[in-house]
Amino acid sequence: MKLAAPRDYRKMKRWNSIADLLRDADVACPVSLIGAPVKLGSVTPGGCDLAPVVVRSALKRISAYDVETRREIDVPIRDAGDVDVADVSPAECFRPVRDAFRSLAHACALAIMLGGNNAITRPGVHGLGDLDKVGLVTLDAHFDMRDTSGGLTNGNPVQALLDDRMPGANIVQIGLAPFANPQYMHQAAREAGNIIYTMADVRRRGVEAVMTEALDALSARCSQIYVDFDIDVIERGLAPGAPGARPGGMTTAEFFAAARLAGAHEKVAAVDLAEFDPSLDVSDITALVAARWVAEILAGFSDRSG
Numbered sequence: 001m002k003l004a005a006p007r008d009y010r011k012m013k014r015w016n017s018i019a020d021l022l023r024d025a026d027v028a029c030p031v032s033l034i035g036a037p038v039k040l041g042s043v044t045p046g047g048c049d050l051a052p053v054v055v056r057s058a059l060k061r062i063s064a065y066d067v068e069t070r071r072e073i074d075v076p077i078r079d080a081g082d083v084d085v086a087d088v089s090p091a092e093c094f095r096p097v098r099d100a101f102r103s104l105a106h107a108c109a110l111a112i113m114l115g116g117n118n119a120i121t122r123p124g125v126h127g128l129g130d131l132d133k134v135g136l137v138t139l140d141a142h143f144d145m146r147d148t149s150g151g152l153t154n155g156n157p158v159q160a161l162l163d164d165r166m167p168g169a170n171i172v173q174i175g176l177a178p179f180a181n182p183q184y185m186h187q188a189a190r191e192a193g194n195i196i197y198t199m200a201d202v203r204r205r206g207v208e209a210v211m212t213e214a215l216d217a218l219s220a221r222c223s224q225i226y227v228d229f230d231i232d233v234i235e236r237g238l239a240p241g242a243p244g245a246r247p248g249g250m251t252t253a254e255f256f257a258a259a260r261l262a263g264a265h266e267k268v269a270a271v272d273l274a275e276f277d278p279s280l281d282v283s284d285i286t287a288l289v290a291a292r293w294v295a296e297i298l299a300g301f302s303d304r305s306g
């Protein structure tokens with residue numbers, strides 16, 4: 001009996017990772033990535049500045065092949081490096097982060113910013129342009145509406161944007177955790193006109209329904225949408241490297257589904273991942289969550305028609 005020649009799987013054996021999609025800073029690509037390692041001004045001081053390096057390294061462990069859709073992600077990513085903001089306050093980082101992110105976002109369809117703490121979100125949103133026309137979705141356990149009179153922190157980017165006259169109706173907040181926010185902030189968010197979905201809303205309706213409704217609502221009134229993924233929206237046990245995370249938060253599966261929908265939406269021009277502190281991580285759990293988040297954004301982006 002003659003045996004068929006074995007297929008040469010050695011030729012197919014290459015492990016393509018998401019890190020293999022990164023290109024140099026001078027190469028034009030549909031998607032761009034920049035690090036903004038802001039750590040000062042954190043309500044809980046830590047090592048959020050370490051995240052961009054750790055996430056890029058973890059991308060090597062994320063295969064570019066999505067077994068569920070049977071598709072290999074092949075979107076090249078312009079890696080613009082990191083803005084030099086590890087030792088400056090949120091107030092001082094505003095201009096360099098906004099300007100770097102603005103030039104990045106103008107040159108591509110989707111710009112990804114790796115924090116850093118959540119103070120990166122205000123300059124990121126300004127980088128897209130006129131606040132009347134920009135929508136913001138936050139996935140965050142917190143309103144991030146601490147008073148700004150004592151200065152900018154990672155606890156007040158949303159309040160700071162409202163102070164900048166961003167309309168509350170342009171802001172959707174998803175995943176707010178019980179017993180993690182004060183009453184006055186909820187009141188202030190409602191009075192500003194922010195659209196609010198608590199963690200219970202996400203659980204009852206499903207993250208896809210909530211995220212789709214949020215993006216549709218902002219599409220109707222905004223020309224571009226920025227989605228801020230504060231990793232502390234995730235259940236603390238599933239994201240130990242998120243200093244603000246609490247038990248009872250979002251599952252990683254829900255977080256990934258939300259990321260894929262954000263990546264797929266034509267009006268989403270920018271996304272950020274904030275509040276990952278590698279110095280608190282356990283067994284690389286949060287690093288791998290953050291790295292797969294990048295893959296999910298890209299998988300969504302690959303679904304765009306244009």
Ligand SMILES: [Mn+2]
Pocket residue numbers: 118140141142144154230275
């Ligand atoms: Mn936050």
